[in-house]
Amino acid sequence: MVLLSRLTRRALTCVAVIGFVAASIPAHADETGTWQSVKKAGVLRCGAAVAPPYVMRDPKTGEYSGFFSEICRSFGQNVLKVKVEFVDTTWDNIVAGLQSDKWDLSMALNDTPEREKAISFSAPATDYNVSFVYNKNNPKVPKGAHTITEIDKPGVTVAVMSGTAQDKAISAVFKQATIMRLPGNDETRLALMSKRADLLADANITNMLLTEAHPEWASTIQPTPPLAQQEVAFGLRKETPAADIAVLNKYVDEQVKSGSVNRLIKTAVQAMLVTNK
Structure with missing residues (x-):
């Protein structure tokens, strides 16, 4: 019983140490990263150019929907634990606005070689x-x-x-x-x-x-x-730390693999069909 108790204590100590190290790595990366700045501000700004069913905007209420809008909203609220704000823009300005820090993420961007010279990209949410x-x-x-x-x-x-x-x-x-x-x-x-x-x-x-x-x-x-x-993903500023991009990539990959993205696409398509009737 004494031996078992000692082994148990050692095991628990190892688990605690590993947990502490694992927790300290992203925390350290966060201290100077994009997401830490977002957390300090208390809001994740999502650059939104309308393109149904990716990004949709109700002209009467100004409310955003569409499957990329929902992914952005969920990432901000459930992962970063901040409010989410959608910033109106156009496709002509979607990259320039990101570069000039008018928002933190650009939604539903095609990952092209030309754009990769100017900004970084997350893992893809869908194909195009x-x-x-x-x-x-x-x-x-x-x-x-x-x-x-x-x-x-x-x-x-x-x-x-x-x-x-x-x-x-x-x-x-x-x-x-x-x-x-x-x-x-x-x-x-x-x-x-x-x-x-x-x-x-x-x-x-x-x-x-x-x-x-x-x-x-x-x-x-x-x-x-x-x-x-092409692949359709989130756009991030070029200087975004790799650790921060990894956090977003993990979330996007989880949403794709779980079938959540496909469900969101179907919901957006159905909403558009109802609107267009």
Whole structure:
């Protein structure tokens, strides 16, 4: 019993020491890190450019939803234990605002080599590629089209949100069609629905919302090969410590593996479908 008692005490001492060391490592990293600054301020600022279902904003209440908004809100409240504030911005300014410390995280950014030169990225929450929505009755769009060559024709107009990943993607491959750059998602959809544009270039998930909301006229072209296949993640300032990025990565990975992100996507899609009815 004496031997057992001594072994038990030693084991408990080892556990206590290991626990102390493990706890002290992130605490030390936090003392000069991004998240420590956020904790001192008491608020996590999330840069928000609207792109359903990633980031959505109720025009009447100003409330944010969408699956990236929910991940950002949950990370701030449940991991950092602070309030969460969404800062309105545009896709043209989403990177510059982050660099100038107007917010702490940029939501739903495509991880591209160009952006990696300016900012850091978290682990991805989902994948992305560009698709095109068109009116089934539009004679300018060939039925069964599945390549860029089939739709990149003189007289064809493609609407896209200015400054987005899809803007950069189509600018690189469209040589003959006219690109209509507009400030937001509502404007691009209106351009297509009013027939000022023949095609709407957007994220595959976002375009899925439009076709499911309007199956009577809307159809999708998913280019072959996929256009701008990328990962969608949070953007962080370049100087963010690796330890802080690891904290966010761990949380994002957990949300993906648990199926939480897929559930949030489905919820956002359903909300959009109800809104568009």
